[in-house]
Each structure stands twice: as structure tokens, then as C-alpha cells.
Amino acid sequence: MESLIPFTTSGALVDCVDKKVLVVLRDGRKLIGVLRSYDQFANLVLENTFERKHLARYYADQGIGVMIIRGENVVLLGEIDLDAEDEVPLEQVPLEQLDPAYKREAEFRKKRETDKSQVLFEGLGFSKEGGEGDGY
Amino acid sequence: MLIFSVFKTLTDQTVTVELKNDLCITGVLKSVDQYLNIRLDAIKVQNADQHPHMMAVRNCFIRGSVVRYVQLPASAMDTQLLEDATRRESGKKI
Numbered sequence: 001m002e003s004l005i006p007f008t009t010s011g012a013l014v015d016c017v018d019k020k021v022l023v024v025l026r027d028g029r030k031l032i033g034v035l036r037s038y039d040q041f042a043n044l045v046l047e048n049t050f051e052r053k054h055l056a057r058y059y060a061d062q063g064i065g066v067m068i069i070r071g072e073n074v075v076l077l078g079e080i081d082l083d084a085e086d087e088v089p090l091e092q093v094p095l096e097q098l099d100p101a102y103k104r105e106a107e108f109r110k111k112r113e114t115d116k117s118q119v120l121f122e123g124l125g126f127s128k129e130g131g132e133g134d135g136y
Numbered sequence: 137m138l139i140f141s142v143f144k145t146l147t148d149q150t151v152t153v154e155l156k157n158d159l160c161i162t163g164v165l166k167s168v169d170q171y172l173n174i175r176l177d178a179i180k181v182q183n184a185d186q187h188p189h190m191m192a193v194r195n196c197f198i199r200g201s202v203v204r205y206v207q208l209p210a211s212a213m214d215t216q217l218l219e220d221a222t223r224r225e226s227g228k229k230i
Contacts, residue, residue: 007167012175024157074199075159076159076198078195087192
């Protein structure tokens with residue numbers, strides 16, 4: 001990364017191509033896959049993708065194959081350090097075991113976010129996220 | 137374009153980006169683009185235990201549309217220069 005990277009979306013993402021990446025989406029999902037392609041809107045093409053569901057110290061993976069992700073849903077794209085990945089202190093469990101508790105947790109979190117944004121909207125004049133004109 | 141130019145001068149500085157989903161990431165600013173998408177290296181997530189998915193991530197690309205704040209080192213900012221540039225910019229606009 002010592003060379004002068006041109007200040008473009010391409011310059012920022014070209015190093016991640018063919019690498020294992022974590023994509024965090026606006027709805028809170030975490031997808032892990034190999035980045036194959038992207039464009040100026042941060043639309044992404046991931047191969048061998050799986051959704052990783054985290055719950056406390058446990059996680060479960062759900063395979064979903066090839067994904068094209070529309071850029072407006074992307075929060076961040078992280079390059080996964082393959083060495084650091086082995087040292088992560090989380091335990092993998094089968095999906096069926098994790099899923100019910102995960103769904104409850106996700107619903108609870110979603111409700112809390114909705115309530116929070118409602119209070120901020122009514123009480124403090126914050127605008128609501130995800131509206132028209134938010135994406136580009 | 138003004139803030140884009142400001143970020144271009146801040147490359148290799150350590151900044152903290154607060155996202156709209158309340159995630160706070162500290163890292164070295166490596167790149168920025170016209171949409172104010174940010175590329176950070178050597179990241180450190182605040183409250184890392186609340187975001188276990190980030191544990192194995194060292195570098196990341198953050199989409200500009202999800203940024204709430206970018207905290208900059210005060211020493212890296214020339215506020216006088218910025219003020220002058222702002223006035224010049226607004227003077228140019230019709």
C-alpha cells in the first residue's frame with residue numbers, strides 16, 4: 001500500500017478482489033465471501049458466500065453461493081486476515097442450534113432500533129433512515 | 137469537492153469513523169473518493185466485543201453514505217486554510 005492509490009472507488013477496492021471479505025449490510029447481516037467484482041457504486045459480486053450469524057461467543061454459517069449486492073445496502077467491506085481468523089475466540093455451532101435464539105435476538109434488536117428512530121424523529125427532529133434519496 | 141480535498145490531505149492520519157449503525161472504527165486513512173467512501177488500514181473497533189464479526193478484519197472500505205462522523209486529529213487541520221477555501225468556493229457559486 002506504499003504506492004499512490006488514485007483517489008477513486010476503484011483504487012480503494014481493487015486490492016480486495018479475489019480476497020475473502022466480510023460485507024456488513026444495512027439490515028445488519030454479515031456476508032462472507034470472495035470478492036470477484038465491484039463498480040463505482042460499491043455494487044459487489046461475491047462468490048462462495050455464506051451468511052454468518054453471531055450470537056454471544058457462538059456463530060453459525062449459512063451458505064448462499066454467488067451474490068450480487070447492490071451498493072446502497074453496503075455498510076462496510078472488510079478484508080479478512082486469514083491468520084487472524086484462526087485466532088478468533090468464537091465457537092462455531094450448527095445452524096439449527098443457533099437459529100431460533102438468533103431470530104429472537106434479531107427481532108428484539110430491530111424493534112429497539114425502530115423505537116429508537118421513532119423517538120429521535122418525533123422528539124428531536126432526526127430524519128428517518130432508508131428513505132428516498134438516501135442511496136446513491 | 138471541498139471536503140473530498142480535505143480528506144485527500146489527511147491520508148496516513150489516524151482517524152475515527154462513527155457509522156450510522158453506531159459502530160466506531162479507528163484506523164489509518166488510506167484513501168477517499170468523490171463519494172467520501174473511506175478506506176481504513178490497521179483498524180481498531182471500539183467496543184470490539186459488541187461487534188465480534190470484525191475481529192479478523194484489519195483493513196476495510198466504508199461506504200460514504202453510512203458515515204455519521206469522522207473524528208480527525210486537530211493538529212492535521214489548518215482551519216484558516218479551510219475557512220478561506222470555503223469562502224472562495226461559495227464566492228464562485230452563482
